[in-house]
Amino acid sequence: MSGLNGGYYTLFSVGFITFESHFVNTENLPCLSDYNWFLNTLPEAALVVGDSGEILIANEMARRVFKSSGDGFHAKHVGELIPVEKRDGHDNKMARFHASPEKETRIANSALEAVRGDGTHFAIVIILRQITLASGSYTLAICQDVSEQRYLVTGLRNELDQERMLARTDPLTSIANIRSFRAELERSIERLSRYGRHFTLISIDLDNFKPINDDYGHAEGDKVLKDVGDALKSGLRSGDFPARIGGDEFAVLLPDTGFDAAKQFMPRLVQTLENKMDQSKWPVTFSLGMVTFNEAPGRVDKALMLADETMYLAKRSGKNRAAMRTFQ
Structure with a gap:
């Protein structure tokens, strides 16, 4: 030019x-x-x-x-x-x-x-x-x-992050929901299958929760569930993964944790939950089922079923206790 x-x-x-x-x-x-x-x-x-x-x-x-x-x-x-x-x-x-x-x-x-x-x-x-x-x-x-x-990109990114968090979080207790928990559990199963890294799954059910809803209303029942969520957030180790599975059922995933370590941890977890109930004067106790997986269960549903079965064993044995087993 x-x-x-x-x-x-x-x-x-x-x-x-x-x-x-x-x-x-x-x-x-x-x-x-x-x-x-x-x-x-x-x-x-x-x-x-x-x-x-x-x-x-x-x-x-x-x-x-x-x-x-x-x-x-x-x-x-x-x-x-x-x-x-x-x-x-x-x-x-x-x-x-x-x-x-x-x-x-x-x-x-x-x-x-x-x-x-x-x-x-x-x-x-x-x-x-x-x-x-x-x-x-x-x-x-x-x-x-x-x-x-x-500014616009930051705002959109913040909105996206918020939506992602809400998709993974139980809105009442602010801990993980069942969808997020299943994804984390699936990752633990995969690590066990590929690398032999065992894990422990704990199923938690509230004893005597229904009378609180019946006698005091669901608003009071929600306060109990929030207290349980707070106790799980404060009482677990870094890397442990608590979630509300539904209703008054909760679960905790302990990655890279064998049976002996999980068994030693259980009294501390129970004590944290009981202290929170005592502080709020809720007449609630807990039945827990703990399963350590030394062999991959294959599917997430099977792992959850085994933990639930172990928890119901504790409940049928008189409630307010824990049952423990391994899956070989």
Whole structure:
């Protein structure tokens, strides 16, 4: 394409914007003032930066984006546009750009921040290109304010995370629901099948819960269930997985836990549950069934059935006790 005074130059594009990038005919290169005029026709913020980082040109859109007051630009050095705590990362990216043979790269992402003339921070994407003018080579920086996009993306991500959490969580007790528990149990079965990593499953049923619902109403019954959920959250070890299976039935998965370790843990678990009931003065006890799996049960339903059968053995034996077994 024909350039200024009959020279020739190549073009490059950023989105819908096309920029002059490198003049082939060095006898007809534009000067900084010519380039300043060109940059002021662009709809994006643009800076021309010297080798030492000094800002030589800032177009009108750059003044708006960076909120520079008055006729000049509020920053003399490109580093002043980056928050102090982010400057090391920015300098490293700039160094990689200058070391690149193509001298063309997108150096920013949603984590890059810039600072405006009023001191506020905002998210920015910067696209760099080396340009050659009559007085030498410079860096052209096209700056895009993406703070609104980041805000929208963050909001959508938070909503998605909330939906995922709700899909995995029992809304009453704030511990895992049956769907989430089945998925975690399936992973434990898979680890046992492939690597021999045994696990223990505990089924928990509340004794004397029905009279509370009948005599005091379901609102009081819900308080009991919440207390059980709180006790399980506070009384388990890191890595243990409690869940409300349904109604007044709960379960706990103890990954990588053999029979002896689980047997030693059971009194502590029962004591935690009983203490919570005593604090709230609920006349509730617990029947528990504990099964340690040294051999994979094959299916999630079979594992849950074995734990339930063991729990009902404790219930038929007089309630307020635990029954324990292994599955070989």
